[in-house]
Amino acid sequence: xxxxxxxxxxxxxxxxxxxxxxxxxxxxxxxxxxxxxxxxxxxxxxxxxxxxxxxxxxxxxxxxxxxxxxxxxxxxxxxxxxxxxxxxxxxxxxxxxxxxxxxxxxxxxxxxxxxxxxxxxxxxxxxxxxxxxxxxxxxxxxxxxxxxxxxxxxxxxxxxxxxxxxxxxxxxxxxxxxxxxxxxxxxxxxxxxxxxxxxxxxxxxxxxxxxxxxxxxxxxxxxxxxxxxxxxxxxxxxxxxxxxxxxxxx
Numbered sequence: 349x350x351x352x353x354x355x356x357x358x359x360x361x362x363x364x365x366x367x368x369x370x371x372x373x374x375x376x377x378x379x380x381x382x383x384x385x386x387x388x389x390x391x392x393x394x395x396x397x398x399x400x401x402x403x404x405x406x407x408x409x410x411x412x413x414x415x416x417x418x419x420x421x422x423x424x425x426x427x428x429x430x431x432x433x434x435x436x437x438x439x440x441x442x443x444x445x446x447x448x449x450x451x452x453x454x455x456x457x458x459x460x461x462x463x464x465x466x467x468x469x470x471x472x473x474x475x476x477x478x479x480x481x482x483x484x485x486x487x488x489x490x491x492x493x494x495x496x497x498x499x500x501x502x503x504x505x506x507x508x509x510x511x512x513x514x515x516x517x518x519x520x521x522x523x524x525x526x527x528x529x530x531x532x533x534x535x536x537x538x539x540x541x542x543x544x545x546x547x548x549x550x551x552x553x554x555x556x557x558x559x560x561x562x563x564x565x566x567x568x569x570x571x572x573x574x575x576x577x578x579x580x581x582x583x584x585x586x587x588x589x590x591x592x593x594x595x596x597x598x
Contacts, residue, residue, distance in 0.1 A: 381408070387429035387588050388460060388508045390437075391422040392595075401593060408593045410504075413564045419482040421469045421504070425460035432461040432511040434583050437469055439482070439566055441500030445473050445576075447568075452507040452587070459581050472568050473576055483569025490564055494598035502596030509583035564596065 381390060381401060392399050392410055394417045402409045413419055421444075423435050434457030437444045445456040458467045471481035485493060494501045 381591055385426075385428050387426050387433050387510070388435055388506070389424040389426065390504075390506050390591070390593075391424065392504070392593070393420045393422065394418070396420070408591065410593055410595050412596055413484040413566065415484055415486045415564055417484050417564070419470075419484060419566055423458055423460060423467045423469065423506075425462070425465040427462070429460075429510065429588070431513065432459060432581065433588065434459055434509045434511070434581050435467075436505075436507045436509070438500070438503075438505040439472075440497040440503065441505070442472065442497075444469050444471070446475055447472050452590075453509070453583060453585055457509065457581060457583065459579055470574075473574060474571070477573060477575045478571050479574035480568035480571050482566050484564040484566055487564070490596065491598055493567060501598055502594055504593040504595055505591070506593075507590045508588045509585075510588050512582045512584040566595070 382403070392401070394413050396418070399410045421437060423437065425433070436452040436455045436457055438452075438455075442449055443455045445458065448455045458469070460467060471479045473479045
């Protein structure tokens with residue numbers, strides 16, 4: 349096969365990712381966290397106990413946390429990743445690193461590698477080696493705060509970028525292309541069969557969801573010391589996996 353240049357290589361990766369998204373949405377491929385070849389695993393714990401992830405109608409759910417429960421999320425590296433990866437873990441659309449809200453490719457990332465195989469996230473990391481622990485609100489408080497987060501309220505989103513190897517530079521993806529690549533973050537199975545790939549992309553972008561009533565929204569809580577170390581990492585612009593898990597619906 350002919351050698352691809354950087355731009356051609358990125359275009360191929362983007363198309364492969366879109367194909368994977370479509371296959372997941374249509375039930376031909378497993379949800380990424382259920383796939384043994386996933387580069388990173390995500391475990392969600394309430395009061396120190398893992399909670400099961402359920403899959404219904406093309407979407408992923410966990411039971412809603414109760415007011416006052418302690419919430420933790422554990423990122424685990426898989427040897428199948430074969431290189432360092434950077435994970436963007438967002439809650440309600442806010443990155444757990446520094447509460448960033450920009451595109452995933454532009455966010456700070458939790459770095460996992462054969463030397464650092466697990467990261468426990470207990471809240472939102474701040475820039476002064478402190479972290480705001482996750483806090484689960486009451487139902488009434490949750491409803492008041494839900495408006496602050498917009499359409500990503502009640503979502504836990506994980507996007508994993510492999511470390512870029514080979515040619516550079518590393519251009520960021522355009523907004524529309526990223527919307528296509530991260531379409532499965534909506535986690536919504538189209539109600540009717542799309543006519544073609546373009547139609548499916550549009551449905552995935554705009555799909556809404558109507559879920560069961562739940563109780564507790566996860567927000568920032570008490571601030572505690574939590575030191576992190578910054579390392580240099582250049583992400584491949586095309587993510588290796590993107591998933592969303594619904595834990596709350598206002």
